[in-house]
Amino acid sequence: MAPWLGLILCLATVTAAGLWAYGAHRWAGAVKALHRSLGAGRIYAPRNGQAPPTCYDPRELEGLPEPVQRYFRAVLSDGQPIIDAVTIEMAGTFNLSHTGEQWKPFTSIQRVVNRRPGFLWDAEISMLPGLTVRVVDSYIAGVGLLHAAVQGLFTMANVRGDGEIARSEFMRWFAEAAWYPTALLPSQGVRWEAVDAHCANATMVDGPLSLTLLFRFNDRGLIGSFRAEARGSMVGNVMVTAPWEGNWSNYQTCDGMRVPFTGEVAWIRPEGRNPYFVGTVTSLKYEFSQ
Template identity: 50%
Template sequence: MTWIASLLLALLVVAAIFAGLVIVGRASWTSKTRGLLARLESTRLPSTTLRYSAQEIEHLPATVARYFRTVLKDGQPIITAASVVHAGNFNLSAAGEQWKSFTSAQRVITRRPGFVWDARIAMAPGIAVYVHDAYVGGEGILTPSLLGLLSMQGEISKRDLAAAEFMRFFAEAAWYPTALLPSQGVQWHAVDEHTASATLADGADGRISATMLVSFNQAGLIESVRFEARAAMVGKLIVHTPWEGRWFNYHERNGMLVPLNGEAAWLHADGRKPYWRGTITALSYEF
C-alpha cells in the first residue's frame, strides 16, 4: 500500500501546484486587464456632438440614410462608451473545426476609437486561454496566454496589428451605431442599392484608416461588413486576407436597434472560414 500512498501524495502535490498556478495566473491577468483599461480611459477625448440630428443624414446614400432612420431616433444621445459581455464559441483550428466555448467582457470608447476585449477560452476543465485583444491609443494589442501565465503570442508587425484591431473597432460599430454617423468622422459612399462603403481614420494625422463594405438587408439593417485585406496569421506568416463580420438578431437597447448575435470569418480562396460566433449577454452605454 506504500506505493498507493505515494501516488496519492504525488497527485495531491500536482493538484496543489496546478491550483496555485491558476490562482496566480488569474490574479496576474486581472492586474494586466486593469492596466489596459486604465490606458484606454486615458485616451478618451471629449465628444464634439451631443445628439444625433436627422439633418446630418440627408445627403447620405439612400440605403445608409435608411439604416440610420431605422436604428436611431432623432435626438438620440451620442454614445461615448459601451460595455459588452459576450458568450459563444471560438474555432482554434486554422484548417479544421476545433470550436471551444468562450466568455468575454469588452470595453469600448468611441473618441478616440478604442476597445479592450478580455476573453476566457475554455480548453479543458480548469484550463483556459486568456486573451487580450485591443486597440488603445492607435496601438494594436493581441495577447493570448495559457492560464494567464504562458504567452502564446505570434509574431506580427505593429503596423499590421494596429490596422487589424482598428478594423475590428469599425466592424463592430453596429453595436454602438452613433459611431457610424458622418458627425463622428465616417465617410459613406454608395455602391449599389443594398451596399455602401464606409471609411474612418484615427489619429490627428489619419495614419490609421479603414474602409469597409457594408451590406444592408431588406429591413434596412446592417447584415454584414467586409474588409478586403486584414492581417491574418497563416502558420508563421502574415497574409492579408478578406474578412467578413455578420450581424443579426437586432433588439432595442436604449432606444437604438443593435444586433445581439454575430459571426466573424476569414474569406479564403477555398471558401468561408468562420472562427468566432458570439451572443451579447449584457450591454450598457455611456452618453
C-alpha cells in the same frame, strides 16, 4: 506505494491550483493596466474647433446614400444621445483551427470607447475542463495588441504595435460599430459612399490609419454584413492578410437603439470560407455624451 502516490497527486494538484491562481492574478493585473491606458487615451477636445454633438440630429443624413439613410432611421430616434462608451458581455464559440473545425466555448467582456476609437476585449476560451486560454484583443491610442496565454501564464501569441496589427484591430472596432451605431454618423468622422441600393462603403481615419469597409443592408434597413478585402491575422507566428467578413442578426432594442445581439465572423482563405467566431450579447451597458 499507494500513500506516496496519493501524496504526489495531492502535491501536484496544489501546485497546479497555485499556478492557475497566480496566472489569473497576473492576467487581471495586465488587463487592469490596459483599461487605464484605454481611459487615458480618450479625447474630449473639440473636433476641428467645434464641440462634437451630444445628440443625433437627422439633418446630418442629408446627402448620404439612400441605404445609409434608411439604416440610421431604422436604428436611431431623433435626439438619440451620442454613445461615448459601451461595455459588452458575450458568450459563444471560437474556432481555433485555420483550416478545419475546432470550436471551443468562450465568454468575454469588452470595453469600447469612441473618442478616440478604442476597445479592449478580454476573453476566456475553455479548452478542457479546468484548462482555459485567456485572450486580449485591443486597440488603444493607435496601438494594436493580440495576446493569448494558456491559464494566463504560457504565451501562445503576443503581437503589439502600430503597423498591421494596429490596422487589424482598428478594423475590428470599425466593423463592430453596429453595437454603437452613433459612431457611424458623419458627425463622428465617417465618410459614406454609395455602392448600390443595398451597399455602401464607409471610411474612417484615426491618426495615420485610414480604413474602408463595405456595409450591406438588409430589407429592414439594418446592417446585415460587413466586408474588408484585406485584414491581417496571425497564422502561426506570421501575420498574413485575407478577405474578412461578418454577419449581424438578432436585432433588439436597447436604450432606444436597434442593435444586433448575434454576430458571426469569418476569414475568406484560398481553401474557402473559414468561420471562426459566433457570439451572442448577454449584456450591453451604454454611456452617453453629456
